[in-house]
Amino acid sequence: MAKDNILEIENLYVEYDTDDGVVKAVNGVSLSLERGETLGLVGETGAGKTTIARSILRILPVPPAKVTQGTIRFEGQDLGKISEAEMRKLRGHKIAMIFQDPMSALNPVYTVGSQIAEGIELHQKVSKAEAAKRAGEMLEMVGIPRERYTDYPNQFSGGMKQRAVIAIALACNPDLLLADEPTTALDVTIQAQVLELMEQLRDKLGTSLIMITHDFGIVARICDRVAVVYAGQVMEYGSKKDIFKDCRHPYTMGLFNSLPKLDKNEKRLKTIPGLMPNPMDLPKGCPFAPRCQNATEECMKGRIEPKEVTPGHFVSCLYIPERGMSV
């Protein structure tokens, strides 16, 4: 491996075994992330983005979730092979996660400060007082006055809660940060603030970041590389420029076409016809084929392997157009 990859995911499969059947959430995802880079995971709700992030941290609910295949390597170490105790040392220390819903991600019966300090105390082997001091600094870093340390989550507004969640994630200065739709639950104005904060902190601390989102605006703003995920598979993967200026996969194009354009006076949003396939009953071939205009018999036959169209730009499609679409 020539590049300094902090994270490599190879051929990952995750299933949920539910009462109604087996839900295939992630189906053969391979990704890599260079140190200091930001990777955007883009896709609709239910595409398996969160599952990918949680399987990196090994915090999937087991059962019903199960990683059936694949390896995840963090700094060269196979996360599937290390013990739970070793994994715990990585969690919150080297790899941290920001959760989607700040309203429920904080424990309502402990002070916000103590929840930030908990990770510091655990990983940096410092005294309670020292951990509290650093947690106070973290609060200030995310723009919350230190005096709010002893407040409970119910005394925080939504935006402040998300800042607190970010502070918890960054408390031990992790090498890799997984941000799971960190702004989805927030108001538009607060979204911008939180995003700006994350961008600043990432640049300041040099953290590698995986940004899970369904918002291309966020991708355009902070990501270096983008993976477009659909029904648990990566449809298209490349640099931001590859995706925005030269996108080749019909699904990615569909997504872009469905964005409202400010310069055109459109009456209706263009949508991709059809619905995401039922994850309990995925089509055998390309999962997007049932909704794809270009699909043929061939698309339904078997798994479609990604092809490298330009260096570093992978597309999983049988009929890749010669020239891509630009937004």
Place this chain on the structure above:
Amino acid sequence: MIRYIVKRLLMLIPVVLGVTFLVFTLLHFTPGDPAVNALGATSTEEARQAWREERGLNDPFFVQFANYCKEVFLHGNFGRSYSGNRSISDEIKSRLPISARLALLAILIDFLVGTPIGIISAVKRYSALDNILMLLALFMVSMPGFWIGLELSIIFALKLRLLPASGLYGPQYYILPVISIALGGVSAAARMTRSCMLDVIGSDYMVTARAKGVSEKIIILKHGLKNALIPIITQIGGAAAGMIGGAMITEIVFSIPGMGTYMTNAIQSRDYPVVLGCVVVLSFLACIILLITDLAYAFVDPRIRAQFGGGKKKSKKEDA
């Protein structure tokens, strides 16, 4: 916090008055002439009239109720029994401590034994241990408490001759009654704790804690339990208050000279002032347990505290 306690105490007053009113009204409209009951069928009409006059039974209903409340709340006087004309307050004074001791011991056991069992079951959910514990709990909650008492006394007093089965002459006399009162409660507490813990185990902040690298044991005992305690306390408190009723019936099984025996005898001899006094006192006890529950609840849950806490923190929220 103090404001909350005061508020809850003030809220107790209408409830206590309401309870007294409800039970007073119920027993007031009992068919039959109390004078005939008290003096016997052979008594003269004059004697009955004099007896009614003496007890104020000829007064209008609301006057009677007001007088009763005045006596009970200002003087702690529950009146005199129909049969024997004895002071009910004196009887209650000597019997209440016994009943309260039994009930409180049982409640303590419920909490100390039932809650840990529920936690273990929730953490090891769907395991063999969980299945066995929950099956046992199911059996225990499905038996009438007094029947458990009877069966226990058959086994431990009659067959094995290990423990005494009636009376109250020393610590060993408490064992069987307390167990038979507590068994149902322990099982109920275990079942409630398990379901509350399961709800909590699936919540987002547990995942947050896991993502921080906190160990599973601390996640359960620190992050999980404190949250689960909120519904657990409410439910166990409610169940404990309800258990006071069951304890009264168990007292009869073991011939314990407590409130339950007193009340049952009074029911059988239609001595309504005694029944009234007992139900009112026991309901007070239940209200106090519910009050303690509410306070414990506020102690655990900062959201409740914030609602009733000082203005300092509220103003902070406003400028946020």
Place this chain on the structure above:
Amino acid sequence: MSANTMAAGTEALPKKRGLWQNAWKRLKRNKRAMVGMYIMLAILLLAIFAPVIAPYGYDDQVLTEAFQSPSLKHLCGTDNFGRDVFSRLLYGGRISLTLGLIAVALSTIVGIIVGAISGYYGGAVDNLIMRCMDIMQSIPSILLAIAIASTLGGSMVNCMIAIGISSVPLNARLMRGMMLSVRQNEYVEAARCANASDLRIMFREIIPNAMSPMIVNMTLGYAGALLNAAALSFIGLGAQPPSPEWGAMITAGKTYITRYPYLITAPGVAIMLTVISLNLFGDGIRDALDPKMKQ
């Protein structure tokens, strides 16, 4: 009725049917619930066909055969009057089960009415009703039942009324809560906008939705009613001794506990089995109807 109301009404229908079907599917998969259901059915059939199944009449006294231990001839032995305990249990089942059912029906119906009025009208009405419920609830239910039963006098009918009334607050509160949450649903708004009358909204839209927790409450309440009825019988406020009601049988057997413990064990086990089956089934229904379990 305008077309809009119709649309709002029918829109809610398929969802409801789906809910019940799914619930039944989940219930069938729940082994415990099924075991509970089969025990319950068995007990019910035994009670219904008691005259056919019972080897003896419940009141056939054969004084020469008093206090016989359980044997093939008398499965659960005989009591002090030489009556066959097993036959009495079967007949007693009819009484106990009916008693519990009527008590639960009473408390559910009164609870629904009180709770619906409270939740629907809100304001002062709601406040007054709920404060009354608070007061009733702060008296332990068995004590309230004792107070009611001793006012009415000890008998089967009064025992049902006492138990039924004492558990009204629980149902009323549940119904009121459901009313409040369902009231905010959009389809009720829609019905109201289409000028549907209050009564119509109440019956067409809200009550069917509030039904599922009500059913759970009824099953678990049935179990509680059986236990309370036994307790009332035990202190002489329920069915009176010659009756083969299970609680009354325990009370009657208590006198002979030292020498013939099977006299109280048999009816106790009958109560326990019935209550267990109801609890299993009730828990199962609750899980099946709980949307959280769908994941």
